[in-house]
Amino acid sequence: MNHSSFCRLIRPMVPSTCRVGRQQGPLTGILKKQYHSFANGLGEKQPFSLIWPWMKTEPLCESSTSTPRPTYEILGPGMIHLKNYVSLKDQVDIVNICQKWGMESGGFYKPSCQNGADNRQHMCFGRNWDPETRYDNIYTSDGSEPPPIPYELTSLAETAIQDAQAHLEEDELPSMCPDTCSVSFYPLDGRLGLHQDLDENSDALQKGLPVVSISIGYMAEFLYGHTRDEQKLNKVWLQSGDVIIFGGKSRLVYHGVSQICPYSAPQPLVSATALxxxxxxxxLRTI
Ligand SMILES: O=C(O)CCC(=O)C(=O)O
Ligand SMILES: [Fe+2]
Known part of the structure; x- marks a missing residue:
């Protein structure tokens, strides 16, 4: 089923029940991270921009807004790949939202402890997660508080889970209200090593509350399986507009991103956003 919550954005936004506001708390003593990643040649650091600043954008036209037919594939108990789930228009809106917040204080930065192959740009909505501090500290890249999760993203994740539940056995996939959204930009050589998502609270892990991952832009090869043995892992290509969900018995699945496929973003998306x-x-997760 195609998600259409973004179309509803013209109406006033209804606050989600699980929306997390800016966190309160002392920021004193919070380690500040280097957040701007690109020097501008004058010694000043510039925020990372998701879009090419020099590229002219063109609005999506009627003929380019039709997203391929949504389908799905069940990958395991509580694990599903929703293909072409996010419409092109919604993908454009998501890029614009991330670009807006990513350029603000607390926006995109490159975590210092990422290993050599992992050169993603990173930011968070809701609660802050950093590869070094995990969820323990609330600092973002520059010590500011993370922005709340935009309603559009919370709503998309919740609707995707409901649609996934309709395809899966009863009780295979619990519902989940996200309170954190970690946003990553993978350049062409970006990778994410094999890991389990274990930093959430033990209750969420025990209940198998799902992780929802949305892909936009270039296709990614996503590895997953119940073993660390790379030979025994399964692979799936995630395309722009796809959503992958793993919860229930698959909540602790090993997963990672092994390659990004060049020139594989939908042209109308690139034209409309300059991504x-x-x-x-x-x-998106609940912690
Ligand atoms: O980029 C992805 O699709 C996966 C991200 C992920 O596994 C994570 O942030 O823990
Ligand atoms: Fe993960």
């Missing part, structure tokens, strides 16, 4: 070469991924 730079790479993949934008948004991962």
């Amino acid at each position: 730079r070469a790479g993949r934008l991924s948004l991962t």
Whole structure:
């Protein structure tokens, strides 16, 4: 089923029950991270921009707004790949939202402890997660608080889970209200090593509350399986507009991103946003 919550954005936004506001709390003593990633040649750091600043954009035209037919594939118990789930228009809106917040204080930065192959740009909505501090601290790249999760993203994740539940056995996939959304931009050589998502609270893990990952831009090869043995892992290509969900018995599945496929973003998306070469991924969870 195609998600159409973004079309409803012209109406006033209804606050989601699980929307998380800016966190309160002392920021003193919070470690500040280097957040701007690109020097402008004058010694000043510039925020990372998701879009090519020099590229002219063109609005999506009627003929280009039709997204391919949504389909799905069940990958395991509580794990599903929703293909072409997010419409082109919604993908454009997501890029614009991430670009807006990504350029603000607390926006995109490159975590210092990422390993060599992992050169993603990163930011968070809702609660802050950093590869170094996990969820323990609330600082973002520059010490500011993360922005709340935009309603459009919360709503998209919740609707995707409901649609996934309709395809799966009863009780295979619990519902989940996200309170954190981690946003990553993978350049062409960006990778994410094999791992399990274990930083959420033990109750969420025990209940198998799902992780929802949305892909936009270049296609990514996503590895997953119940073993660390790379030979035994399954692979799936995630395209722009796809959503992958893993919860229930698959909540602790090993997963990672092994390659990004160049020139694989939908042209209307690039024309409408000037999205730079790479993949934008948004991962929503409850912690
Ligand atoms: O980029 C993705 O699709 C996966 C992200 C992920 O696994 C994570 O952030 O833990
Ligand atoms: Fe993960």
